[in-house]
Amino acid sequence: MSSDELLQAQLELYHHGLAFVKSLALKAATDLRIPDTIHRRGGAATLSELASDTGIHPTKRSNLRRVMRVLTTTGVFSIVQGKGSNDHAGDGAAYYKLTRVSRLLVERSPHNLSPMVGTIVNTLCWTSLLKMPEWFTQGQEGESAQSHSLVQLANGCTFWDTTKVDGGLFNDGMAADSRIAMKVLLKEHGGAFGEVKSSLVDIGGNHGATASAVARAFPHLKCTVLDLAHVVAAAPASDILTFVAGNMFEYVPPADAVLLKWILHDWKHEDCVKIMRRCKEAIPAKEAGGKVIIIDMVVGYPVTQPNDSIEAQVLLDIYMMGSDGMEREENEWSLIFSEAGFSDYKITPTNGIRSIIEVYP
Template sequence: MAFQIGEVSTDELIEAQAYVWNHTFAFVNSMSLKCAIQLGIPDAIHKHGHPITLSQLVESLHADNTKSQCIHRLMRVLVQSKFFIEDTSQEEARYWLTPASRLLLREASLTVVPFVLLILDPSFTEPWHHMSEWLTNKRHLTPFEAAHGSIIWEHMAHESGSDGLFEEAMSSDSRLVAHVLVRDYKHVFEGIETLADVGGGTGTMAKAIVDALPDIKCVVLDLPHVVAGLESTDKLSYVGGDMFEAIPAADAVLLKWIMHDWDDEKCLKILKRCKEAVASNSTGGKVMIIDAVVDVNREDNKVVEDQLYLDMTVMTYYNGKERSENEWAKLFSDAGFTSYKITHAFGVRSLLEAYP
């Protein structure tokens, strides 16, 4: 039966339109956030040291004075999305930072700026325009390939700056995750003397672990061109290789945000290599995975939304997937692991420990 406008009230009709518009224009939030970072708005407010007026902000940004009201309109959106606080108790409104905008300070130890700029880079937004094309034909592995003519790893290897932008984004995320891991979950490293960080890039996670836990030695495994030229120490070493072929033997293997890049068949290969790597440990060792478990924290709508957004993102870029606990359990079982444990440690992501 055709939809009849008369079947709904005027209020319902207008509310429905507003709902559609809210999602249609959601990209405005993302692009306003990117603009704020590029202009250095969080840094300007932080440097000011206390709530800043619009005129002071415009001056500190060296913005065109004729566009001061445009800065005001940009800040109005960012206040609405809770990236900044607006104090209107005085004659001229003043802006201050929130916990979220403190993560947008470029020099902050736990800054997320590189990650935001990566995801909002044109090369990473363009694939979303090709999703319907990808879903209706078999020509491409991913929407990313449909957009760029090559898979993401090939594209980054050949496009100047792309690989560095990606590594910087992953390192910034690793710094934040490592901070939480070694501060609040240090006990998961008890009994571990050697750790293999698989896909660990330039060693951001591994460095944080060995600095916080001096009794552990880490080896970082990544592609040869990623670790080329990186200097090893007694506590931290680098190995160029392929995780699908072999993983260095260790008491434990760490996979931070690796598994969601791959389909089940490839994840099974990775897990089998991990099992081989920890098999020589007298207590059986373990594999530690930091990734999403999509059917947890369902009472937190922000977590649920982020997990679903991440799932669509890895589908679009890598042909990967975020997994439910049942899907993780099947992977562990198929790879020969006897048990597993899930700790909901990082909001959107969890710590999964698999035991041979």
């Protein structure tokens, strides 16, 4: 290696190794409600305004500047030098503004995604993934992978156990994701839902954010949400949805179409086949309009998607590995569908990282 190559390699290695700092700076800014502060101050705030509004101790103000430097460098916020026409503080100080990323962290915004930051960046995930080397080298022949997921190895409980005691963070994160995802999917690819005859059941539909969006967009559809009893018990009342408490491995209520948004990526192959078999039992034949609509990732599909989209997909795959879930490539999806007895499928990629997969009996 030449000197330049050696130094470039060192730089890249440090860059990869320090990537976690970006996550933690994002989490700190979200928890300190910095996006809300900037928003409340009309879209721009100086460092001292941020510090006083968010209760930063005076001895730590210079440290806040360092965190904001990470977040402006990575595009979460932008920084504008004062003394210009926008020098609202009049003191020439730099001030911070929201970008399209941090606008998604403003609490009052209809697109508020801040609960997802806590869902993604948390101690459970970190402690689990730090166990990867140990987890990779453990295991016995014939042993179910489910019996010792990374989350279980590190925390002694399953991922789903933790969602019962997280103060609603996970459910809020799911609802926040659904509000944005469904707004775009229904606008750009609504036909997949509009052509459903008269009924749809959203499996693992959580508190109904996804199904509500579908029901409002297509009032001819009678929409039902199936989820675990404790999730349904905490769901807000709805006059457009019917909630059913149950276990998708045992029973799926009959409907013209079954919706699975961000469900199958939680489960390993054999479990997905079981869930899809239950779905097939619940819907009519293809000729009568029966189908399963999956909203999930198809990793690497289409091949033309930008590199940051593929990187987000493969990173999320490792996050899912913590609880024995996975993000799948097309051939892995196809195998699930054929083993569950489905005849055909159609993938519609969206501009985000997920696709709509329509699966026909």
